[in-house]
Structures are given as C-alpha cells and as structure tokens.
Amino acid sequence: MDITRQHDLRAWRTIALLLFVVGLCACQGDKKPPAGESRPGAAATATSKPAVAEAPGDTAIKAQPPAVPNAAEAKKFSGAKLKYYSESVGVGAELDRVLIKQFNQDTGIEVALIPRPKDATETYSVYQRLFQGQSADIDVLMLDVIWPGAFAQNLLDLREKLGEAAKQHVESIVQNNTVDGKLVAMPWFTDFGLLYYRTDLLEKYGYSKPPETWDELEQMAKKIQDGERASSPNFLGFVWQGKAYEGLTCNALEWIASHGGGAIIEDGKITVNNPGAQKALARAKGWVGTISSAGVTSYEEEDARNTFQGGNAAFMRNWPYAYAAGNADKSPIKGKFGVAPLPHEPGQKSAGAVGGWQLAVSKFSAQKDAAIELVRYLTSPEAQKFRATAGSFIPTVRSVQEDPDVVKSMPFLSRAKDIALVPRPSNSTGARYNEASIAFFQGVSQVLQGKDPKEVLGQVEQRLTRALR
Known part of the structure; x- marks a missing residue:
C-alpha cells in the first residue's frame, strides 16, 4: 500500500x-x-x-x-x-x-x-x-x-x-x-463544517496557503475582495449561512468553539454567555456589510454555494457536498478551489459542527x-x-x-x-432541542443585525434556562 x-x-x-x-x-x-x-x-x-x-x-x-x-x-x-x-x-x-x-x-x-x-x-x-x-x-x-x-x-x-x-x-x-x-x-x-477557498485567487494576491486564524481570513478576504471589485463590483470576501435557522446554529457553534467559548450547554449547564462566545459573535457581526454582504443574514447553504461556485466569493463555509458540486463539469470554479479546516483563534483549534x-x-x-x-x-x-x-x-x-x-x-x-x-446539544436538551436551537439562532441573528453580543447572549441564557426547566 x-x-x-x-x-x-x-x-x-x-x-x-x-x-x-x-x-x-x-x-x-x-x-x-x-x-x-x-x-x-x-x-x-x-x-x-x-x-x-x-x-x-x-x-x-x-x-x-x-x-x-x-x-x-x-x-x-x-x-x-x-x-x-x-x-x-x-x-x-x-x-x-x-x-x-x-x-x-x-x-x-x-x-x-x-x-x-x-x-x-x-x-x-x-x-x-x-x-x-x-x-x-x-x-x-x-x-x-x-x-x-x-x-x-x-x-x-x-x-x-x-x-x-x-x-x-x-x-x-x-x-x-x-x-x-x-x-x-x-x-x-x-x-x-469546512472552509472552501479559491486557490487561483490566493495565488493571484500573493498567498501560499489558506488562512488558519480568523484574523488571517479577514485580512485575506478583504484584500481579495477589494482587488476583485475593480472588475466585479459584487464580489465578496466570505460567504456563509447567516439566516435565522438551524444552519446558523451550526455556524455559530463553530465560531464559539474556535474562540475558546466551548459549547452553549455543557454537562447540563448553560454556558452560552461567556467571553469567548461574546468575542466570536462580535467578530461575525463585523463581517456583515464588510467582507460579507448585508444579505448574508438571509443565506442558507445553497445561497452560499451558488455565490462561491459562480465565482463571486473568495471564501465559503459549507458542508462537504459543495466539493463535488464545485468540481462538476460546468462549474466556473472547477479545479480552482481547495478545502481546509475552518479558521480558529490563536491557541484554539478549528471547529466543525x-x-x-x-x-x-x-x-x-x-x-x-x-x-x-x-x-x-x-x-x-x-x-x-x-x-x-x-x-x-x-x-x-x-x-x-x-x-x-x-x-x-x-x-x-x-x-x-x-x-x-x-456536536449540537441534543443530548442535554432532549425533546426540547428544537426550542433551544431556535432561542440560540434567533439571538445570534439579532447580533448579526447589530445588537450587542453580551446583552443578547444574556437574554439567550435566560430563554434557555426557561426552556430547559
């Protein structure tokens, strides 16, 4: 072998x-x-x-x-x-x-x-x-x-x-x-969850490898976005799933875990409101309208994939299925992209829901x-x-x-x-998982639309406490 x-x-x-x-x-x-x-x-x-x-x-x-x-x-x-x-x-x-x-x-x-x-x-x-x-x-x-x-x-x-x-x-x-x-x-x-990136664009703008930290992703996404908008005004640095639905729960769990914020519920204890989680959501809030469009807050998986596969984004968070779709015969980006672990904070590890x-x-x-x-x-x-x-x-x-x-x-x-x-906290929440997830992704959505992460996570903590009594 x-x-x-x-x-x-x-x-x-x-x-x-x-x-x-x-x-x-x-x-x-x-x-x-x-x-x-x-x-x-x-x-x-x-x-x-x-x-x-x-x-x-x-x-x-x-x-x-x-x-x-x-x-x-x-x-x-x-x-x-x-x-x-x-x-x-x-x-x-x-x-x-x-x-x-x-x-x-x-x-x-x-x-x-x-x-x-x-x-x-x-x-x-x-x-x-x-x-x-x-x-x-x-x-x-x-x-x-x-x-x-x-x-x-x-x-x-x-x-x-x-x-x-x-x-x-x-x-x-x-x-x-x-x-x-x-x-x-x-x-x-x-x-x-995985990070998709355009290999041709990274090479064009002087990068030899995909980003490993969130800071690197933001810097690379902005540089590529600014450069590409000279010929493609709607080009985006980073696309992901920002709609208030289960996909946002997955994205946000990845952000929080990769910032050292743990899970939203651990060992039966609600831990969603912590400095790592607050920092993670504040970071994601900063993407909206900058390296991501304001419309990313309505994106599901296929919205992100269609944008990336259409050649209109440098980076994308998505599931493995997007790999085969991107390499289909008629795909504009066939052979022009790679896949890597999602970024993380220094000292933390990449997280995939x-x-x-x-x-x-x-x-x-x-x-x-x-x-x-x-x-x-x-x-x-x-x-x-x-x-x-x-x-x-x-x-x-x-x-x-x-x-x-x-x-x-x-x-x-x-x-x-x-x-x-x-993992999503389905074991801790049991039959009330859906209710808990809704409370979480609705809160995350509020942050993405401009509200303060600490305040919102405090409210999410209260909602989860009531839901799981």
Missing part, C-alpha cells in the same frame, strides 16, 4: 474515532421525550405550502447508479406506492432522483419524491404536523442527526429487518439512532415493508459509495469509507485530524 493511500486511510480512521467520541456526547441513547411532551420545540411553526409529490425525472448526474442489491426481496412489494420526503436542492436532490428512478425500475415499487423544505427548522415543523395528525402521507423521511430522540415515538423500529445491515455503519451513529432499544433510523451520511442525516420509516405508513426496502437500498454500501463519489457525501458504512474510489474523491478528508468536531 503506498504512502498516500495509507495517509488517506488514517484520515478515515481519524474521522471514525472522532465520530465515536462525538457520538458518546451527542447520541440520544435510550432517552425519550418527557411524558406529555408530544411536540418538542413548540416555537417552530412552518408556513410553507404543502409539498407536492414528484416522479423521479432526468438529472445532470452522469454516473450510473447501483442496481438494487435487495431487489428480490423488494419485488415482493411490487406495485406499492411510497412517498419519500427527500432532498430538495443541489446535488443531493439530483442523487435522490437518480437512485429512486433505479429503485422503481428494479423493484416495481413506485416511489414519489416529496422535496422537503430546504430549511431544516421548517422541515422539523412539517414532520411535527404530519405526526400529530398520524398522517399516512409520509412513508420514508430524512432525519437530521439531532432528531431521532424527538421523533422516536412516531418511527418504526427497524432493528428486526435492518439490524444486521446496521452493523456495517459507524457504531456511534447507530447508537445515536437507537432510542429505548429501538433502531428508529438508519445512518445515511455524516458531515461537518457535526451534521449528517438518517433515513426513517413512519409508523403510520400503510406500506411499511416496501418502505423498509427503500431505506435498505438508499443506506446500502453500494448506494453510499455512489453518493460519496458523485456527491461528496461522507459515508457511514465503514468499508465504504476505506474504498479507494471514495478516498480519492474526497482529498480534503486528510485534514480531518485538525478539526474539533462540535
């Missing part, structure tokens, strides 16, 4: 170890929502229009999806009709369409895609309403890594049918998806067996390899993580050891 291959495998093993440690901190374990708590995060109310089912149409994905390895079993349910709450934007949506088209063709099961709201907070609210009404209009659904405990009572136990398959996945994620001994979701992919999604089956589904076979296919080693190589989605199946094609497709993972993975 060559040295590069050995190094890449060590990177994967580092990720697996980090995920195991994070899983011990963040997993739902055997906890369940408090008695009488039917809808965690009551503050979340969605106003979106009802989702419309879609047939899997043509896509820009050129790679051939894998055949359904469990087709023989799945064909027993040929003719069944399923609704799958799927990815709604970007390469994830493209991959869903390709895989579902293959599944329908191989099994005779008819799966309709229902694109979920791209805002995770809104998706959570949609699920709340569907489950409260015990609706059969949802069969298979995507779950954020911090949701299994909150929705467990509405999800089918998959252990009997998929327990053996689950043994192939990273153990800590399986533990995260196990509530009261029931496997309520199958791991699908995992991820963490832990993300990732799972697939689950509603216990109110009228086609549970067919739905299980869909989940089996989408989370299989074959499908995970396809999503990893075509879309940069980090697999949760251990053998796929070490597949040579997967290792080659994600060179940025060699820097994983330099990143402190930061």
Whole structure:
C-alpha cells in the first residue's frame, strides 16, 4: 500500500474515532421525550405550502447508479406506492432522483419524491404536523442527526429487518439512532463544517496557503475582495449561512468553539454567555456589510454555494457536498478551489459542527415493508459509495469509507485530524432541542443585525434556562 493511500486511510480512521467520541456526547441513547411532551420545540411553526409529490425525472448526474442489491426481496412489494420526503436542492436532490428512478425500475415499487423544505427548522415543523395528525402521507423521511430522540415515538423500529445491515455503519451513529432499544433510523451520511477557498485567487494576491486564524481570513478576504471589485463590483470576501435557522446554529457553534467559548450547554449547564462566545459573535457581526454582504443574514447553504461556485466569493463555509458540486463539469470554479479546516483563534483549534442525516420509516405508513426496502437500498454500501463519489457525501458504512474510489474523491478528508468536531446539544436538551436551537439562532441573528453580543447572549441564557426547566 503506498504512502498516500495509507495517509488517506488514517484520515478515515481519524474521522471514525472522532465520530465515536462525538457520538458518546451527542447520541440520544435510550432517552425519550418527557411524558406529555408530544411536540418538542413548540416555537417552530412552518408556513410553507404543502409539498407536492414528484416522479423521479432526468438529472445532470452522469454516473450510473447501483442496481438494487435487495431487489428480490423488494419485488415482493411490487406495485406499492411510497412517498419519500427527500432532498430538495443541489446535488443531493439530483442523487435522490437518480437512485429512486433505479429503485422503481428494479423493484416495481413506485416511489414519489416529496422535496422537503430546504430549511431544516421548517422541515422539523412539517414532520411535527404530519405526526400529530398520524398522517399516512409520509412513508420514508430524512432525519437530521439531532432528531431521532424527538421523533422516536412516531418511527418504526427497524432493528428486526435492518439490524444486521446496521452493523456495517459507524457504531456511534447507530447508537445515536437507537432510542429505548429501538433502531428508529438508519445512518445515511455524516458531515461537518469546512472552509472552501479559491486557490487561483490566493495565488493571484500573493498567498501560499489558506488562512488558519480568523484574523488571517479577514485580512485575506478583504484584500481579495477589494482587488476583485475593480472588475466585479459584487464580489465578496466570505460567504456563509447567516439566516435565522438551524444552519446558523451550526455556524455559530463553530465560531464559539474556535474562540475558546466551548459549547452553549455543557454537562447540563448553560454556558452560552461567556467571553469567548461574546468575542466570536462580535467578530461575525463585523463581517456583515464588510467582507460579507448585508444579505448574508438571509443565506442558507445553497445561497452560499451558488455565490462561491459562480465565482463571486473568495471564501465559503459549507458542508462537504459543495466539493463535488464545485468540481462538476460546468462549474466556473472547477479545479480552482481547495478545502481546509475552518479558521480558529490563536491557541484554539478549528471547529466543525457535526451534521449528517438518517433515513426513517413512519409508523403510520400503510406500506411499511416496501418502505423498509427503500431505506435498505438508499443506506446500502453500494448506494453510499455512489453518493460519496458523485456527491461528496461522507459515508457511514465503514468499508465504504476505506474504498479507494471514495478516498480519492474526497482529498480534503486528510485534514480531518485538525478539526474539533462540535456536536449540537441534543443530548442535554432532549425533546426540547428544537426550542433551544431556535432561542440560540434567533439571538445570534439579532447580533448579526447589530445588537450587542453580551446583552443578547444574556437574554439567550435566560430563554434557555426557561426552556430547559
């Protein structure tokens, strides 16, 4: 085995170890929502229009999806009709369409895609309403890594049918998806926050490597932005997710941890209002209208990616999926960007919020067996390899993580050891995580819009205290 291959495998093993440690901190374990708590995060109310089912149409994905390895079993349910709450934007949506088209063709099961709201907070609210009404209009659904405990009572136990398959996945994620001994979701992919940078522009302006500290990022972003605006007036130094939603919770947790501010809740104690957190939010506040546009406070992942991939930003914070999208054939920045750990304060470590999604089956589904076979296919080693190589989605199946094609497709993972993975406090908050996250990201949003960090964090501390009594 060559040295590069050995190094890449060590990177994967580092990720697996980090995920195991994070899983011990963040997993739902055997906890369940408090008695009488039917809808965690009551503050979340969605106003979106009802989702419309879609047939899997043509896509820009050129790679051939894998055949359904469990087709023989799945064909027993040929003719069944399923609704799958799927990815709604970007390469994830493209991959869903390709895989579902293959599944329908191989099994005779008819799966309709229902694109979920791209805002995770809104998706959570949609699920709340569907489950409260015990609706059969949802069969298979995507779950954020911090949701299994909150929705467990509405999800089918998959252990009997998929327990053996689950043994192939990273153990800590399986533990995260196990509530009261029931496997309520199958791991699908995992991820963490990263810094994307334009290699050509760094070279043009005299930089030999990406920034390691936040001060360096600010200086480099300003210099490149000022220079590029001579020909591109709307060029930006740094884009990220600043909208008041779950993505802002992830961004802000990274800022705070990388400034030595810890997590917002540690060992059951609310620690959000501390000097490190105040400094981190003050810094981010200073980006708005300077190296970032004033409009960054309405940015989600795809807004940031489209700006960066369109050649209109020097730096971007985003998830791993943006790597494959940026290197697509028609991408203006193909071959012109790199990926690195997010910056940090001197003496601190880069931080990446832990993300990732799972697939689950509603216990109110009228086609549970067919739905299980869909989940089996989408989370299989074959499908995970396809999503990893075509879309940069980090697999949760251990053998796929070490597949040579997967290792080659994600060179940025060699820097994983330099990143402190930061879990969201779903274990500390339990069924009230959504309520706690809303309190946090709404406060951060107020700071980004001009309010004093210390004052706002004091108010967030009070809201969290009331919410978690």
